[in-house]
Amino acid sequence: MQATTKNHAQLSEAFIADEPRTDWHDETLWFVRSKRDKAVHQVPEWELLREWASAIKNHTLSNLDNYLVDFERNANANGVVVHWASNASDHNNIVLKIMRDNQVKRVVKSKSMLTEECHLNPFLIENGIEVVDTDLGERIVQFRNEPPSHIVLPAIHLKKQDVSETFHEHLHTEKGNNDPQYLTEAARQHLRSKFIASDLAITGVNFAIAETGGFVVCTNEGNADMGAHAAKIHIACMGFEKIIPKLEHLGVFLRLLARSATGQPTTTYNSHFHRPRNGQQMHIVIVDNGRSKQLGRPEFRNSLKCIRCAACFNTCPVYRRSGGHSYHTAVAGPIGSILNPNIDMRANADLPFASTLCGSCSNVCPVKIDIHDQLWKWRQVLVAEGYVANGKKLGMKGMAFVLAYPKVYRIAGKMGRWVMRVLPFVTNNKLLNPWYKQREMPEAPKASFRDWYRKNRGGS
Amino acid sequence: MKVGLFVPCYIDQFYPQVAVATLQLLEKQGCEVVFPLNQTCCGQPMANSGFANLAKGCDRNFVENFDGVDYIVGPSGSCVLHLKEHLHDGNNEAKATYIRQHVYELVEFLVDVLKVEKLPSSFPHKVGLHISCHGQRGLHLSSMSELVAPPFSKPEKLLSMVKGLQLSKPARMDECCGFGGTFCVFEEAVSVKMGKDRVGEHAANGVEYITGADTSCLMHLEGILKRQGSTVKTIHIAEILNS
């Protein structure tokens, strides 16, 4: 991911500096959220579906060991090779080995957040493999050498002018031609040549079905299918939480996924893969990479229910106004903020604080992850483990002291609006106070309520 | 019915008129209201910053002060939600539990407990309603735009009883204002941008006032309005209902 030591607050500030662009970003994603609202309000049993999806995932997480083994057995019986990777580097090496064993030099890859998480692309490129991302948005950011800023809409931070410039540079399209149809056609021709020339296709996995050993890949562009059908070898990469027990459960998730993601009734292509064609190889790499650790944290384990629909991104008022790159991780947004501290607490200690805890994310989540409660709980963990700056700690201790002792509180109040000094969001030092930068301070009245009460109602 | 008036610390210090209006409203409804003078704070600012363990002193003090009343009522959704979810006292857990179960935000207390059906209030102005997240998504003061469920709104129900009041709702009816406790300073840029967008929608609707059930959101919006030199004012719902 981006090599950056800047935190979410600093990166967002830079993003917001271009206010018209921030407005555009916010409105574009709000539009997606609105489409989601329209779609879900047409399904009267929506809340029940969410309940079922959540229950199925909870059950699966509690019985993962069995379902994973079932899946492997059934996939093997179908002629699929199953590989197990305990971390990102294992995953990358397994994928590379398959390529080396088969003398593969050129590969196409459809969208897979897991391979982003494992930084597969740079690893393969370093090892002399040409990797082409075939999802349009992914291809755009790949040309620009940027990470995706959104898990469903990877190039949502870019305007069509930006895409036009990028394509002009890499695909030699006409300079200044911003016509989306023209640009898409250019990408289409470019990608066709890559599909035909590639020896191996990597796809993600949306759902892996224990009972059948098959897996389902959902795309709107059909690019996963184009890749997998043209290549001699298909590698599907999945985090181990993608398992569902039975085929009959799939319908619940497919009804939720696309409506939550984009407001479509279903994704354009829901492709079921079961076994290799004659002469083709099919591999599945099942990855842990911190997931079993998260599974072992009772307060955070249900974050593994996530089906990566990105509804929580689109609804998040902070994400919409700070952009995906401000989260400096492969998976941004609210769900990223509860997953990433598990992987690296120090590097991601800022993320659980990049939220007002408004709770909208938990309400849109199709599998009912209590995202905002987990953000709150991560804050407690990060403070307890010492990942929060000392200045903040001292301020909080001072505040806790004043508030715990009524006498101190009242004397502090008499000394002139103690809140000004103690509450971190209201200090009367205007130069140092971030509140005051773009907001006026509340005016301190002559008397506090306590003073008023004592005067008018007595008591001491 | 004996009601303990809970006045969050920043209301005590900056917005005493909100506490006065709350007190008078409750008294007009026939409640016996006491204000325990030794109360300080609910502990939320610390807990939401990750320092829940430092809030124990606050919790203890809160339980001592609000022992012996039937209900605890405060004009701030987020403080009340914090108490409902997190108030504990190792030495007095039974009392803490009673408080958690009997602490109410003012609007929900008026609607759900006192079952207010009419008010003598009058406020002949165009007013925009700001829905605060903790009151809405936490305390369920109104239905939520994300969920497929029948619509309702407790604050609107009360405001509809006020003579002359013309209510206006923004298109993004339950988008967060960006206050978020210490978020408002640690994530200053996003916080202010969120607030500006909220204020912008209300101003475009031509409101004279923005009201809501949470003073902290209103304090943030007021700060932005004043900096912009706007004529739009903020006012707590208690002040309107008591007018």
Ligand code: SF4
């Ligand atoms: S956490 Fe929920 S809303 Fe967010 S991406 Fe995952 S499934 Fe979708």
